[in-house]
Amino acid sequence: MGSLGWAVVLSLLSVTAYAAAAVAQERLAGSGHRGRSRWAAALLLTAVGAGLHVVALNFGTVAVVQALGTLTLLFALPIEVVRYRTRISAASWRDAAATVAGLALILSLSVAPETPALLPEPVVRRLGLITAGAVFVCALAARRAGPRSRAVLLATGAGTAFGISSVLSKAVLTSFTTGGLGAVSVSAATLVAAFAVCGYLLGQLSYRGVGLAAPLATVSVTNPLVAAVAGVVLFGEGVRFGAAGFVTVAVAALVMSWGVVGLARRSATSSTAGAEAAGRSGR
Numbered sequence: 001m002g003s004l005g006w007a008v009v010l011s012l013l014s015v016t017a018y019a020a021a022a023v024a025q026e027r028l029a030g031s032g033h034r035g036r037s038r039w040a041a042a043l044l045l046t047a048v049g050a051g052l053h054v055v056a057l058n059f060g061t062v063a064v065v066q067a068l069g070t071l072t073l074l075f076a077l078p079i080e081v082v083r084y085r086t087r088i089s090a091a092s093w094r095d096a097a098a099t100v101a102g103l104a105l106i107l108s109l110s111v112a113p114e115t116p117a118l119l120p121e122p123v124v125r126r127l128g129l130i131t132a133g134a135v136f137v138c139a140l141a142a143r144r145a146g147p148r149s150r151a152v153l154l155a156t157g158a159g160t161a162f163g164i165s166s167v168l169s170k171a172v173l174t175s176f177t178t179g180g181l182g183a184v185s186v187s188a189a190t191l192v193a194a195f196a197v198c199g200y201l202l203g204q205l206s207y208r209g210v211g212l213a214a215p216l217a218t219v220s221v222t223n224p225l226v227a228a229v230a231g232v233v234l235f236g237e238g239v240r241f242g243a244a245g246f247v248t249v250a251v252a253a254l255v256m257s258w259g260v261v262g263l264a265r266r267s268a269t270s271s272t273a274g275a276e277a278a279g280r281s282g283r
Helices: 003-030 036-057 062-068 071-084 090-109 121-142 147-179 186-206 213-235 242-281
Strands: none
Touching: 003 036, 003 062, 003 071, 036 062, 036 147, 036 186, 062 090, 062 147, 062 213, 071 090, 071 213, 090 242, 121 147, 121 186, 121 213, 147 186, 147 213, 186 213, 213 242
16 A cells, blocks of 8 residues: 555544544533543544544645545534434535545645655744744634634634644654654644644634534634645645646635535534434433
8 A cells, every 4th residue: 555545544544533532522512521531532532533643644745634634524424423313414415525526636636745844943933933823813812702603713723723733743753754853843843732732622612502513614624724735835745737736626625615514514403403302302
């Protein structure tokens, strides 16, 4: 199996863990963040997903691995169906098909750069400051927003933190594989951990009061978008066929985002209906 194959397999395993973690986080938020077992399950699943994601970055480009991350909502949908005993509608299947089709185009057109994905120390620090500022603005704006806007803003901050954490993880892995432990930037490694934790906490807070769909959709779109842009700017990642390829990838990203948002809306509807049915049966 080639590098792209390993990147895809590891990313799919990571997405499965993240999807289960998202459902666990939503249940944790619904219980008022109480219960050690719920916290442990959410943290363990997130840690497994993150570990597999980091290993996948060693085999594929940031754009490819992050684009595969959009499948989180697609994988979370059947978990929600099992949980609430609802059916996947024809519209949800269409949204899933749009997500997969957009993703397939991005995967087929992505090209890894010839030079290693290394970042100088000044670039690492500037990237850290810019990301921290963007996440802080999202968190600050969320304090004055309504429930749904608050969830979207917090999820946007989480997706930004996760996306940049992946970009820095790629740089740390490349430094380690090319120059050993001594070549690894301490600043980059520290920022990877800090942004990963920040993303997890903001993501957890975003589920409170609005359910799984809207926050997960926002993270699923923001995360790969931020990472892909950073990969192009910082690592020189590109696509086949020049300008035409970039236009095609942009269209594919829009189709994929449309599918993800659609899946989120269907998931919200089925979750609400399922929760109400479960409440009625429990009376």
